[in-house]
Amino acid sequence: MDIAKEVFQNKILIVDDVLSMRRLTKEILRDSGFTYVFEAQDGQEALALMRKIRVNLVICDWNMPVMSGIEYFKAVQSDSKLAKTPFIMLTSSSEITKVKEAIEAGITSYVIKPYKPTDLMKKIYSLLV
Amino acid sequence: MSIDMSQFHQVFFEECFEGLEAMESGLLDLNTGDIDAEVINTIFRGAHSIKGGSGTFGFNEVADFTHIMETLLDQMRDGRRPVTQPAVDVLLGSVDCLRAMLTAIQSDDKVDTATVVIYKTALEIELNGSAKQSIPLESAVEEDDIETSDNEAEATEQGWFIAFSPYLDLLKTGNDPVRLFRELAELGEYTVAVNTRDIPDFDDLDPEECNLSWTLTVLGESTLEDINEIFSWVEGDCEFDIQALIKKEAKATPSVKKDKPEPSIVPVIDSLESLPASLDVVQRPSNTIPSSNIDAAEEVLVERRSGVSSSIRVDTAKIDALINIVGEVVITQSMLGLVGENFSMDQLAQLKRGLAQLERHTRDMQQSVMNIRMLPINFVFSRFPRLVHDISAKLNKKIDLKLVGESTEVDKAVVELINDPLVHLIRNSLDHGIEMPADRIAAGKPEVGTIELKAYHRGGHIVIEIIDDGRGLDKNKLISKAIEKGLINENSILNDKQAFELIFMPGLSTAESVTDISGRGVGMDVVRKNIQALGGNIEILSELGKGTIISIHLPLTLAIIDGQSVAVGEETYIVPLVSIIESVNITEDIINKVADKGETFKLRNQYIPIIRMHEIFNVQPKDKLRANEGVIVVVERQGALCGLFVDELLGPHQVVVKSLEANYRRIEGVSGATILGDGSVALILDVPGLVRLSNNRLSSTNPSL
Numbered sequence: 001m002d003i004a005k006e007v008f009q010n011k012i013l014i015v016d017d018v019l020s021m022r023r024l025t026k027e028i029l030r031d032s033g034f035t036y037v038f039e040a041q042d043g044q045e046a047l048a049l050m051r052k053i054r055v056n057l058v059i060c061d062w063n064m065p066v067m068s069g070i071e072y073f074k075a076v077q078s079d080s081k082l083a084k085t086p087f088i089m090l091t092s093s094s095e096i097t098k099v100k101e102a103i104e105a106g107i108t109s110y111v112i113k114p115y116k117p118t119d120l121m122k123k124i125y126s127l128l129v
Numbered sequence: 130m131s132i133d134m135s136q137f138h139q140v141f142f143e144e145c146f147e148g149l150e151a152m153e154s155g156l157l158d159l160n161t162g163d164i165d166a167e168v169i170n171t172i173f174r175g176a177h178s179i180k181g182g183s184g185t186f187g188f189n190e191v192a193d194f195t196h197i198m199e200t201l202l203d204q205m206r207d208g209r210r211p212v213t214q215p216a217v218d219v220l221l222g223s224v225d226c227l228r229a230m231l232t233a234i235q236s237d238d239k240v241d242t243a244t245v246v247i248y249k250t251a252l253e254i255e256l257n258g259s260a261k262q263s264i265p266l267e268s269a270v271e272e273d274d275i276e277t278s279d280n281e282a283e284a285t286e287q288g289w290f291i292a293f294s295p296y297l298d299l300l301k302t303g304n305d306p307v308r309l310f311r312e313l314a315e316l317g318e319y320t321v322a323v324n325t326r327d328i329p330d331f332d333d334l335d336p337e338e339c340n341l342s343w344t345l346t347v348l349g350e351s352t353l354e355d356i357n358e359i360f361s362w363v364e365g366d367c368e369f370d371i372q373a374l375i376k377k378e379a380k381a382t383p384s385v386k387k388d389k390p391e392p393s394i395v396p397v398i399d400s401l402e403s404l405p406a407s408l409d410v411v412q413r414p415s416n417t418i419p420s421s422n423i424d425a426a427e428e429v430l431v432e433r434r435s436g437v438s439s440s441i442r443v444d445t446a447k448i449d450a451l452i453n454i455v456g457e458v459v460i461t462q463s464m465l466g467l468v469g470e471n472f473s474m475d476q477l478a479q480l481k482r483g484l485a486q487l488e489r490h491t492r493d494m495q496q497s498v499m500n501i502r503m504l505p506i507n508f509v510f511s512r513f514p515r516l517v518h519d520i521s522a523k524l525n526k527k528i529d530l531k532l533v534g535e536s537t538e539v540d541k542a543v544v545e546l547i548n549d550p551l552v553h554l555i556r557n558s559l560d561h562g563i564e565m566p567a568d569r570i571a572a573g574k575p576e577v578g579t580i581e582l583k584a585y586h587r588g589g590h591i592v593i594e595i596i597d598d599g600r601g602l603d604k605n606k607l608i609s610k611a612i613e614k615g616l617i618n619e620n621s622i623l624n625d626k627q628a629f630e631l632i633f634m635p636g637l638s639t640a641e642s643v644t645d646i647s648g649r650g651v652g653m654d655v656v657r658k659n660i661q662a663l664g665g666n667i668e669i670l671s672e673l674g675k676g677t678i679i680s681i682h683l684p685l686t687l688a689i690i691d692g693q694s695v696a697v698g699e700e701t702y703i704v705p706l707v708s709i710i711e712s713v714n715i716t717e718d719i720i721n722k723v724a725d726k727g728e729t730f731k732l733r734n735q736y737i738p739i740i741r742m743h744e745i746f747n748v749q750p751k752d753k754l755r756a757n758e759g760v761i762v763v764v765e766r767q768g769a770l771c772g773l774f775v776d777e778l779l780g781p782h783q784v785v786v787k788s789l790e791a792n793y794r795r796i797e798g799v800s801g802a803t804i805l806g807d808g809s810v811a812l813i814l815d816v817p818g819l820v821r822l823s824n825n826r827l828s829s830t831n832p833s834l
Contacts, residue, residue, distance in 0.1 A: 009326040011294060011342070018178050020141040024134075024185065035292045035344050036324070038368050052296040053368060054327045054340065063177055092181055114184040 007128050010056035011036040015046040015072065016090070017064045025059060028117045029124075043067030047075055050082050057127060059120075062091040062098070070102060077106060086127040090115070134186055141182050142235045146228070148175035150511065153224050156217055157514045164205075164212050172220075173202040179227070191230055194245060197252045198223055204256075219251045221515070288317065288348035288374045289356055295367040299339040304363050306343065312359045317349025346374065441541060443501050451497045458490045495783070499689065504544050506584045506591070507535035512548070513555055513582060520559050527566050527576055528559065533583040539591045543683055546663055547593070550656045554595050554679055555580065557652070562599030562677055572674065574598065586685075590665075590707065593681045602671035604628040629669040633657045661817060664690075664705075664800065666766075690786060692803075694779040694811060695762060698748035701811040702775070703784055703803060708816045710763045710770065712778055717758065727823075730761065730772060737763060740823040741774045745798065750776060764816050771820055786813060798822040 012034055016022045022039045029037045038055070040046035042064055049055070058076070062069040069089055076082045089102055089110040099110055109123050152175035155168050176199040183191035198220060204210040226248040233240045291313075295306060313319050324342045328334070347356065353371065360369050465483045468476055510532050521528040539547075563569075563578035570576055581596040604625060611617045611631045623631075635654040660667050665683035684690065684707065692703035693712075713732065720739065721729050728739040739761065743750050750759075761772040784803035789796060789812075800815035 006326065009324045009342075011327075018144060018182065020137045020144055020182055021185070023140060024137055027137075035370075036294050036342060036368075037292075037370070038294075049368075052298070053294055054297070056327070063174055065171075065174065092177065113181050
């Protein structure tokens with residue numbers, strides 16, 4: 001099968017408490033060719049969904065209520081079935097110091113907001129191809 | 130990559146305003162010295178989201194501005210900076226400034242740069258007072274990546290594209306995806322592609338798990354509802370995403386690059402195809418409206434221009450309830466249709482049953498549609514902590530504002546109109562009610578005054594109370610002031626209630642000095658007029674030295690009222706049910722004529738004045754010979770009873786109020802009109818107005834009164 005086609009079959013979960021950012025990210029992904037894009041508005045909702053459906057990649061905002069991005073990431077890590085799911089953390093420039101914390105926790109990848117769609121897509125491809 | 134950003138703007142603005150509200154209430158909750166980390170975090174998050182969003186959408190001035198706020202808040206959050214009152218005040222001001230900026234941008238107006246610069250400087254001073262320089266902001270998304278709308282217009286036929294990802298346990302719930310596909314196939318030409326990417330190795334395979342997902346296209350004339358209906362079987366067991374495919378005509382408008390984030394007409398028209406996504410945020414995707422739809426374009430222009438959205442957010446539960454009832458109506462309707470097809474008299478019982486059912490459902494439907502218009506009173510209340518904070522600082526008073534019953538729901542129209550009167554009343558309480566801290570201590574009261582703003586439902590009304598523990602109203606001062614201004618007669622003897630009523634008379638203010646907050650004495654009569662215009666009334670209870678309670682009674686909705694229809698001669702009038710206490714049959718012998726003061730009758734040891742409707746509206750009674758036999762409808766008007774003399778009672782009705790002013794002009798004693806079941810028009814009586822009218826008639830026939 002065509003590699004590109006296979007990449008676009010991945011299921012991607014967007015976790016962000018801000019609706020407009022979720023919609024935007026979703027639109028970027030769809031525009032690039034991804035079909036299976038899901039949304040969750042906080043870590044708990046995201047975890048519940050990940051247990052119901054196989055998610056191949058998570059794009060997650062750092063700063064969220066209920067469960068922060070890093071807490072959510074750690075919760076995923078502690079679930080052996082989900083632990084291997086690649087993560088892209090979205091973080092803003094003012095939180096750049098915290099990226100260290102994320103790397104120590106084992107985060108695979110991060111993108112600084114505001115990001116260019118192409119930057120995000122490059123990150124996604126590098127994790128999925 | 131070509132994404133039209135403007136489709137997200139509406140959601141973005143809504144979120145910004147919500148964020149600002151959260152920030153504001155958080156800032157007001159901040160007790161300097163006693164810092165709740167969670168509160169600061171909430172405020173920070175608000176600023177942070179706005180910054181992120183505005184950066185992304187290219188509103189760089191907003192992003193710059195919030196960036197400074199965010200830096201300040203971040204330092205407070207980490208404990209690197211103390212939370213001081215000046216800092217909180219600057220932040221509060223900045224929230225206002227930001228709100229103004231966003232409103233201006235949303236409605237395409239010019240941003241008031243002067244204010245922005247002032248607040249920006251204030252923030253920077255606050256920031257650099259104890260910390261070093263602010264970090265430069267990363268440049269926002271470069272615009273060249275975002276072209277307006279698509280060039281790849283020559284897409285496919287009309288139809289739907291569906292991404293269907295079942296949950297792992299879909300099969301265990303007894304659902305078979307293949308059955309869904311068969312149903313889809315009946316809608317038109319369809320294709321299906323399976324995604325086998327996630328099938329695990331054979332050893333790990335659980336045969337009962339569903340590891341497949343599918344993409345489907347259905348071509349043809351089917352509607353979104355058709356597709357949704359099929360997928361309703363598996364709702365809750367899968368994720369599915371439906372997008373429209375539409376045949377596009379060759380694009381006439383050239384694609385214009387948006388160089389500046391500043392919205393202009395061109396991008397709006399250009400983004401036509403993305404209309405639905407920005408107008409209703411349901412799952413309709415970017416390209417469902419044909420580009421030839423110019424009316425829609427104009428509508429958008431107007432919508433964007435005016436900026437003010439008259440939309441409301443509705444709890445989904447309310448919509449579900451409505452949909453449920455509509456379903457019932459449809460069932461009943463088809464049942465009735467069946468009965469009507471070959472009607473014979475032996476089906477009469479069935480017909481009656483059906484009609485009764487229809488009536489019940491219609492009533493339910495009306496109720497739940499009304500429910501959709503209901504908003505929590507918090508929409509109004511939430512502004513007051515800020516108001517009280519600002520004014521008490523100005524007056525050097527210490528005041529604690531308590532909000533009770535913020536979730537009480539009331540009609541949207543009432544919410545919009547009650548704000549100004551409430552602001553006025555709260556200001557009055559702050560300015561005249563609550564004493565200076567020193568005076569309070571001297572009077573043996575706690576230094577901090579309390580104002581309680583309370584809302585609750587009572588009967589068909591919402592009651593809003595403003596309770597303060599201030600100095601209360603001085604009855605004697607009020608009376609002497611009223612005499613001095615010639616508002617009342619020197620010899621009049623007034624009870625407490627009547628004395629407090631004086632406050633609503635035009636031209637009376639007991640405050641010694643006129644401040645910019647209150648005291649011009651033009652307020653309270655206007656407040657009462659506004660509240661009466663809403664069909665409500667206002668009452669004052671006060672005890673000197675202890676405090677004041679102002680209660681406002683308002684109808685829950687303005688569009689529909691429960692009324693009692695009464696016959697006066699050949700005419701039918703509607704009396705609002707809420708104001709009726711009881712109705713009594715009356716004969717001539719129990720009516721007492723009071724010399725020059727009209728008529729009264731005795732009801733349980735109380736003399737009640739009679740208003741003869743025939744005379745007020747100049748209608749001939751049905752039977753002139755028995756002009757003194759009829760029904761008296763006892764109505765209440767601000768605590769006082771009054772009897773309306775009518776020919777007979779016809780029955781209770783729910784009536785839809787039609788405005789008289791809009792169709793004719795305002796008439797004293799009549800609040801509106803409605804259309805009866807037989808198509809005739811009935812006037813809805815305005816009880817307080819009627820009483821005024823009757824009093825005026827009496828005093829004009831007898832000037833000495």
